[in-house]
Amino acid sequence: MKRSLPATILLLIFIFALLAAPALLPEFHVTLLNYIGLYAIVTLGLVMLTGVGGLTSFGQAAFAGLGAYTTAYLTTVHGVSPWLTLPAGLLVTAIVALSLGLVTLRLSGHFLPLGTIAWGISLYYLFGNLAVLGGHTGISGVPPLHILDVELRSGRDFFYLIWAILLGLILATRNLLDSREGRAIRALKGGSVMAEAMGVNTPRSKIVVFAVAALYAAVSGWLYAHLQRFVNPTPFSLTQGIEYLFMAVVGGVSHVWGAILGAGLITVLKQWLQDWLPRLMGESGNFEMIVFGLLMILVLHRARDGVWPMLQRFWPQEVRRARAEGVPRLAKRPLPEPGSVLLEVTDASKCFGGLVANDRVSFRVRAGEIMALIGPNGAGKSTMFNGISGVDPLTSGRVSFRGQRVESLPARRIARLGMSRTFQHVRLLPAMSVIENVAIGAHLRGRKSFVAAACRTDRDEDARLLHEAAVQIERCGLRDQMYEPAGNLPLGRQRLVEIARALAADPCLLLLDEPAAGLRYTEKQALAELLRRLRVEGMGILLVEHDMEFVMGLADHVVVMDFGRKLAAGLPEEIQRNPTVVEAYLGGVE
Amino acid sequence: MDLQIALLLGQDGVTNGAIYALLALALVLVFAVTRVIFIPQGEFVAFGALTLASLQAGKLPGTVWLLLAMGTVIALIEGATAVRAHRFRRLPLILLLNCGAPLLLAASLLAVSPAGLPLPLQVLLTLMLVVPLAPMLYRLAYQPVAEASVLALLIVSVAVHVTLTGLGLVFFGAEGSRTPAFTDVSFEVGDAVLHGQTVLVIVASILLIVALYFFFERTLYGKALRATAMNRTGARLMGISGDLAGLLSFTLAGAIGAFSGVLISPITTIYYDSGFLIGLKGFVGAIIGGLASYPLAAAGAVLVGLLEAYSSFWASAFKEVIVFTLIIPVLLWRSLKTRHVEEA
Known part of the structure; x- marks a missing residue:
């Protein structure tokens, strides 16, 4: 995706600030930033799940727990290298997420979050009661990570690893969302009927996005275990799972950068509230949750898109354009006699x-x-x-x-x-550009999948898909509105977008x-x-x-x-x- | 396990199951009418139990402050709306309903010493303190976003739950309370002893369920709620206000929750955050009924109670794990049974 100049400058400033942070800040702030990074990794998965895919989960903390407990158990009891326990933790998480997803995702939308609440509670008590996992006291003595003989012992050492992984995941997520499969995931939010009619296997898309979100959480849990060097059930409770969702909603549930913003806001606010609320109340307790709950209700009432879109207004947005020159056309289906x-x-x-x-x-x-x-x-x-x-x-x-x-x-x-169709009641994704809406129609004419999209090895194919979408849009006489959000068009023209989308399916x-x-x-x-x-x-x-x-x-x-x-x-x-x-x-x- | 223990556990299971069944019914009702998954249902159980305990201990229950605060906020919002619409004649009623009534209640609590009152009056005072919180919650937290998706409403519910739990800690402290049993009577049935409290809980639950049945079958408001549950738009076209239906269903759910709390508090020690797990067990029951069928939800809830009682005997540490893992096979069964078709 081409970025506008101010956005690029902002991103560079952000990265330089991160690079300089451990050298300049006191230990306490580095620790806080480490936690923000860890939380943001989990929240990023929730952004993909909730804001983009229209599903949600309260059980992300439990998935983080799976990652953390897998590495804690394998490294302390069996002496396995932490670099091997990461894939092991991911595997465990994937198995659990896939089976949970298969069970709940065929039901209507609210059964998944309800399932994750139950699952979050159940896993928390399981962690706390299994003797091999140390019960409520947990597992201590988790070994530190080594990168090429460098031992990561302090929070400062860990800082770069956490933030490098986070930025890498943000990049991969952005790449994924700006691809054929990504558009299919984004189409889920508009209901599965349209996506299915365009050939998207919606149960598969849902399960994949649910599993990816769970895997992000597991990565965060793995990092947490080696940063803390010990694990116990508390950070993986349902309360923490709810807090992750709060981070996503407050930050901006439809934007990848909202994950960092939300994690940052909630973590700093929590720190601050935990300092002075008990003094105000005269006793200790989770009083900050009252403020979080009220804040959440307010956000959902007044600014359902969270804080990120409010900041985003200050710099211009660039929409991805189709490459016009030198893109070979997609193969066409031979038409019957x-x-x-x-x-x-x-x-x-x-x-x-x-x-x-x-x-x-x-x-x-x-x-x-x-x-x-x-x-x-x-x-x-x-x-x-x-x-x-x-x-x-x-x-x-x-x-x-x-x-x-x-x-x-x-x-x-x-x-x-x-066979391709349009709908009497227009089914477009109003916030997506016309060309991206039309490209959903070409879904079946591409092959490249999630991993290819995240690593950007799908660019040639994706350029062909977008080029095809552009051709069909021109054919329907919408050339001038190609990069506008589809919801901005008058209804009659939205019908033409539907026709272009149907034609893109060849x-x-x-x-x-x-x-x-x-x-x-x-x-x-x-x-x-x-x-x-x-x-x-x-x-x-x-x-x-x-x-x-x-x-x-x-x-x-x-x-x-x-x-x-x-x-x-x-x-x-x-x-x-x-x-x-x-x-x-x-x-x-x- | 001998027969005596089995009977004892069964008695425990059915008692808790009866409470879960009440909660399950309330959850199904609220979901059907408003599409809200009412996670804070459990907080009403805890507030009911702890308010009664406070009254009996001669303390002013913290729920009074919540009632006054929420009443004031609603009065401000409604008052501002009325002033903007130049409907000044509505102001006295708004003030009376939202500020006057709670103030009157608070004043009467201070005037008489509730600790000395007979139990039925204490229970009545508890209900008067806790039940109005439910429609007030609907007005403040849900009504402004009543048209949002089920998912957004669920997130609101979780936020409300978190807020109320935090407030519960402020109001009642971290210590748990248990109220004295309503009755000391016990019966000997063969080898087993049947406690009067158990019988009371089961009888009260059944009576409440029967009362709900008559409410829905025989009264105009009950029918209005059923109509809204079946078809919101259609009901609105027939002059049934969606807001009214929401307020009414929340009031019922609050009443069921608070009353369940009163019933359960002599059986188990209730802490400020106990309500959540109790409510969720009602949920597991409700999900067995697909969040739609009342009898199935009640049966599911009793099943949850029994499962909990017996698993506390065999694997007490894993009691919660077992109960909440039950939801997985239930969901699997439901997903094989239903074919979900989206509305066009």
């Missing part, structure tokens, strides 16, 4: 309880043909779209797409076969749900022109639309639906003359 049957729907029915939304509807769409599905509001057109695209499967009936039965496949598998069948709604006359004409061009190229298009002029001037065939049933089918001219259709639309003539 024009005139061949692409989609065949047979006796499709969908019931919602007693309501029959689709009642044995049948029709076909051929390659190189525009088929319009029309009918009064509530006729079941969008339901039919959801059934065909696998978003909300049919109750009965057959759908075959390019000769393959798809009615019981999940949406992402159908998308992989070359489909052979395009499902458009009311694409012309909210467009001006000239924009409608441009859209009609685009659809005609796609038809000539051999794409099949299934269209739901209320604008009759638009439909009748464009469609090759029309299917009319009313009360869930197919009322009529035929050429546009036939439909316009059909008396039952006229009656359905205008009411009977008595």
